[in-house]
Structure formats: structure tokens, C-alpha cells
Amino acid sequence: MGKHRIRLGRRTVAALAATGALVIGGTSAALLGTGSAAPLDLLPIATPANTTYVLPDLDPFEPGDIRGGGKAEVSDEYGAPAGGGTASLRLSTPTGSDKVAYYELVSGADADLENWIAAGAYSAYQGAADNPDQFPSLQLAVDPTGAGGFATLFYEPIYNPGASTAPNQWNRYLAGAGRWCSTKPIENVIDASQTFCSNDGAKPLADYVAAAPNLVVQAVTINQGSGNPGLESAVDLVTTPTTTYDFELTKPTTPVDPTTPTTPPTTGPDNGNGNGGNNGNGGNHGNNGGGHGNNGGGHGNNGGGHGNNGGGHGNNGGGQGNGDDHCVCG
Numbered sequence: 001m002g003k004h005r006i007r008l009g010r011r012t013v014a015a016l017a018a019t020g021a022l023v024i025g026g027t028s029a030a031l032l033g034t035g036s037a038a039p040l041d042l043l044p045i046a047t048p049a050n051t052t053y054v055l056p057d058l059d060p061f062e063p064g065d066i067r068g069g070g071k072a073e074v075s076d077e078y079g080a081p082a083g084g085g086t087a088s089l090r091l092s093t094p095t096g097s098d099k100v101a102y103y104e105l106v107s108g109a110d111a112d113l114e115n116w117i118a119a120g121a122y123s124a125y126q127g128a129a130d131n132p133d134q135f136p137s138l139q140l141a142v143d144p145t146g147a148g149g150f151a152t153l154f155y156e157p158i159y160n161p162g163a164s165t166a167p168n169q170w171n172r173y174l175a176g177a178g179r180w181c182s183t184k185p186i187e188n189v190i191d192a193s194q195t196f197c198s199n200d201g202a203k204p205l206a207d208y209v210a211a212a213p214n215l216v217v218q219a220v221t222i223n224q225g226s227g228n229p230g231l232e233s234a235v236d237l238v239t240t241p242t243t244t245y246d247f248e249l250t251k252p253t254t255p256v257d258p259t260t261p262t263t264p265p266t267t268g269p270d271n272g273n274g275n276g277g278n279n280g281n282g283g284n285h286g287n288n289g290g291g292h293g294n295n296g297g298g299h300g301n302n303g304g305g306h307g308n309n310g311g312g313h314g315n316n317g318g319g320q321g322n323g324d325d326h327c328v329c330g
């Protein structure tokens with residue numbers, strides 16, 4: 001997982017620090033630099049261990065409030081942020097009345113809003129927009145009292161001074177450490193005049209946690225619109241307290257620990273010609289081979305090397321491609 005930089009203005013950082021929402025040197029982010037005028041760089045130093053790849057069927061996300069021409073699909077049009085593979089969730093709302101939202105119900109650690117402060121994050125890319133400050137939002141559907149109420153908390157870069165709204169690049173938003181608005185009043189934190197970010201209604205999650213200790217997070221939603229005309233964007237690497245969701249066209253192969261030894265075959269057809277290309281990029285470790293099988297032809301040279309070793313491992317040539325590392329060569 002690559003490191004992602006995000007810039008927060010000093011006002012934001014000061015506000016976060018004042019509320020305790022910013023975890024420094026802990027599980028969330030480390031502050032680098034203390035310049036009084038320049039934005040601070042935040043480097044996340046921990047991410048959830050679990051990555052879930054979200055493929056074109058968008059499972060485990062479900063369609064939510066979708067209106068007009070709003071749409072979302074996995075696409076490589078805008079690529080992906082560093083560490084996010086090659087594709088992302090492409091979002092489109094051609095007009096201001098269009099809306100697209102995909103959600104996942106959450107439970108366990110993800111249902112505890114406090115856990116989102118350190119963990120909540122997403123990456124977003126703006127390819128075009130009628131209003132250049134607008135980006136997709138990250139939303140949390142919550143029951144503020146744990147007794148059946150409902151509100152939506154949402155993070156948008158535009159309500160977080162200093163958060164990058166640069167187009168045509170991937171921006172990483174440490175949303176959990178930022179300011180969130182609520183669609184409905186929540187006692188002791190958002191009054192009726194402060195819904196939808198009005199009148200300083202963008203507040204740190206810590207404020208919500210303090211005001212509503214029984215609040216339960218019910219779902220996480222990727223949202224764009226309404227009110228986002230002409231916004232062509234993408235989202236990737238949506239991080240909850242337990243999981244990072246990586247939108248990809250196909251599931252990447254599972255990397256194999258390079259320190260794991262492979263077991264050379266002890267018997268095999270005596271066809272020392274190698275044929276290593278069958279297992280493709282297997283190289284040093286046969287178990288890697290499967291994922292690159294389609295590349296097999298391109299790595300035939302590996303096999304050739306093995307072939308020279310002769311005997312016993314021909315069909316496994318890819319996995320033993322270099323021959324030297326693991327091959328019990330005849």
C-alpha cells in the first residue's frame with residue numbers, strides 16, 4: 001500500500017487538533033512539518049489489513065438513491081490512485097438533478113463512529129465539473145440514538161478548507177479526520193439551522209461521538225449529487241475501520257509470500273525441454289505462476305533456462321523458471 005499525501009490547511013488541522021479528532025503518530029496519520037503558513041502533509045501510516053476487491057457487479061455495494069442520469073461503474077478511464085490497481089468506480093452526474101449512490105451495510109467495528117476518525121478515507125478524481133470544487137462524497141448512514149432514528153453524515157472536500165480539489169489527479173481524503181455535515185439535526189451537535197453544512201454545520205466526527213454516544217453507523221455510501229452538474233469523477237480505495245475497498249475490473253491475483261519455498265516435484269516426465277512458458281511468469285516461485293499464465297508466452301525464456309537443466313520438471317517449467325532457486329534439477 002502506497003502512502004498517500006493529503007494537504008489540510010492549518011485551520012483545519014488546528015480545528016482537528018483542538019477537538020482531538022486528529023490522531024498524531026497513532027494509527028491514523030503522522031504530521032510532517034510545522035510551518036505556520038504552508039499546508040501540512042499527512043502521511044497515513046496504517047491501513048486496514050483487509051482489502052476487498054469490488055468488481056463490476058459492485059458487490060458488496062448495493063444501489064441506493066439513484067436519480068436521472070446518475071450512474072456508476074467500474075472503469076479504468078481515470079486509472080487508480082497509487083496502490084489502487086488499475087481501475088476505480090467511475091461516477092457521472094450530467095445534470096444538477098442527477099444523483100448516484102452505492103452503499104454497503106456495516107456492522108461490528110465499522111458500526112462504531114469513533115473508529116472512523118482514524119480510519120475513514122477515500123481517494124477521488126475529478127475529470128470534469130461545472131463547479132470545480134465539487135467531488136464525490138463519503139457518507140455514513142447513522143442511527144443517532146441507537147433507537148431507530150436516521151440521519152446521514154457526509155464528508156465533502158469543499159467543506160474541508162485545505163483539502164485538495166485539484167482536478168485531473170487522484171486526491172486522498174482522510175475523511176475521518178475531517179469535518180462532516182448531517183442531513184438532519186442531531187441533539188447536542190447539529191441543530192436545525194446547521195443541517196447540510198449550514199452555519200458551521202461541518203464538524204469533526206469527535207463532536208458527533210461526544211454528543212451522541214449511542215450513535216450507530218449503519219451503512220457507508222459513496223455518493224455524487226444531486227447538485228453536482230457536469231461532475232465526471234471516480235472513487236477508489238474507500239477505507240472503513242476494517243476494510244479497504246479497491247474497485248477493479250478483475251480480481252488481482254493473490255501475491256505469494258516470496259519467502260515461501262515451493263516444493264519441487266520429485267517425479268515428472270522426462271522431457272527436459274522445459275516448456276516453462278506454460279506457467280508464465282513463475283520465475284522463482286511456482287505459485288506465482290498461475291496469475292500470470294496468460295503471459296506465459298512472453299516468458300518462455302524462463303522455461304528455456306529450465307530446459308537446459310533437463311529432466312523431471314518440464315511441465316512445471318514456469319514455476320521453476322529460473323531453475324536455480326528451487327529446482328531439484330535432473
Ligand SMILES: [Ca+2]
Nearest residue numbers: 084085087247
Ligand atoms: Ca482500484
